[in-house]
Amino acid sequence: MPHAKYQQIADRLRDQITSGALAPDERLPSEPDLVRQFDASRNTVRLALALLTNQGLVVTRQGLGTFVQAPSKPITALLSRVKGPPSAIHASTALPVLGSDPATPETVRVLVETLRATASVAEKLAIEPGDPVIVRRSSQHIDDVPWLMINSYFPLDLVRDTALAQPGTIPQGTYTVLAELGYEQIGSMDEIAARMPDTREFDFFHLTTGTPVIVVNRTSYSAERPIRLTRYIYRGDRVQLAHVQGSIPEEYRSVS
Numbered sequence: 001m002p003h004a005k006y007q008q009i010a011d012r013l014r015d016q017i018t019s020g021a022l023a024p025d026e027r028l029p030s031e032p033d034l035v036r037q038f039d040a041s042r043n044t045v046r047l048a049l050a051l052l053t054n055q056g057l058v059v060t061r062q063g064l065g066t067f068v069q070a071p072s073k074p075i076t077a078l079l080s081r082v083k084g085p086p087s088a089i090h091a092s093t094a095l096p097v098l099g100s101d102p103a104t105p106e107t108v109r110v111l112v113e114t115l116r117a118t119a120s121v122a123e124k125l126a127i128e129p130g131d132p133v134i135v136r137r138s139s140q141h142i143d144d145v146p147w148l149m150i151n152s153y154f155p156l157d158l159v160r161d162t163a164l165a166q167p168g169t170i171p172q173g174t175y176t177v178l179a180e181l182g183y184e185q186i187g188s189m190d191e192i193a194a195r196m197p198d199t200r201e202f203d204f205f206h207l208t209t210g211t212p213v214i215v216v217n218r219t220s221y222s223a224e225r226p227i228r229l230t231r232y233i234y235r236g237d238r239v240q241l242a243h244v245q246g247s248i249p250e251e252y253r254s255v256s
Contacts, residue, residue: 006047009038013048017057017068024070028058054210056237075147075239077232111137112167114156121153124219124229132156134165136174139204146205149233158183158227174228175220183222191217194236205235212236 003011016022029037034045049066052058059069113135122129133153140148152174159165163177170177175185197205197213205213216232234241 005038005040006044006051009034009040009045009048010051012038013052014055014057017052022068024068026068027064028066028068030065053208056208056211059208075142075234076242077148077234077239109137109139110167110169112165113137114165117153121229124217125153125155125226127155134159136164145238147234147239149201149204149231151231151233153229153231154227178222178227183224183227185220185227186223188218188220191219192241193217197235201233207235214239214241216241 013022013028022028028034028049031042031045031049034040034048035042038045040048049058049060053060053066057069058066060066114132115135116130117125117127117133119129121133122131125133127133134156136150136152136154138150139146140150154164156165158178158181162181163170164174178185192214194212194214197207197211201207201213205211207213214234214236216234218230218232219226220228220230
């Protein structure tokens with residue numbers, strides 16, 4: 001079954017982009033030019049450009065036209081465990097950035113809220129939906145580019161009247177606070193999925209329509225129960241996740 005006309009136009013332009021005939025940051029022909037080139041209506045051309053925009057291949061610059069989106073070098077987050085006991089690990093460093101000269105993530109905002117647990121949060125923390133939880137939210141940038149949101153959920157009965165329920169950073173780390181409360185972490189499990197962003201994520205990452213986010217759900221456990229759920233949220237077109245096992249020669253440790 002043949003594709004619709006706008007899809008055929010999008011396919012032709014996509015081929016030109018992937019082949020290099022249209023270079024990164026090069027301006028596409030104007031809408032009237034594309035109408036004549038493909039013998040199509042203006043609405044059909046606009047549908048084709050919208051499809052390429054949603055796929056992250058082109059970007060429209062107000063008053064200037066539509067340009068080929070220059071590919072960005074992805075940020076690589078390492079999923080492997082950080083060396084050392086869990087009590088020595090901060091949530092913000094649990095998934096470090098790899099590279100020969102990695103930029104240091106900058107936490108630009110920390111927000112603490114008391115909310116009712118959603119069904120998905122309640123399932124991970126082994127509590128009832130609607131039970132109160134403390135949520136610590138932070139957002140991070142690299143070179144002024146938003147790259148990571150971290151949402152950490154704690155059962156209220158574990159952290160009520162502690163530093164975890166108060167605004168601000170925790171220099172000793174949240175795992176240490178939990179250990180001092182008698183809930184030392186002995187293990188964790190990561191679950192990774194992709195989905196479309198919610199409104200908060202869409203605005204923070206300055207996403208275009210159709211760009212997904214990658215979510216790492218890390219559930220941490222004491223010997224008795226789940227003590228924390230941390231959600232690491234990345235924009236799907238700028239981040240790749242890596243897992244390293246064993247030893248790698250130093251000259252090959254940078255992940256491309």
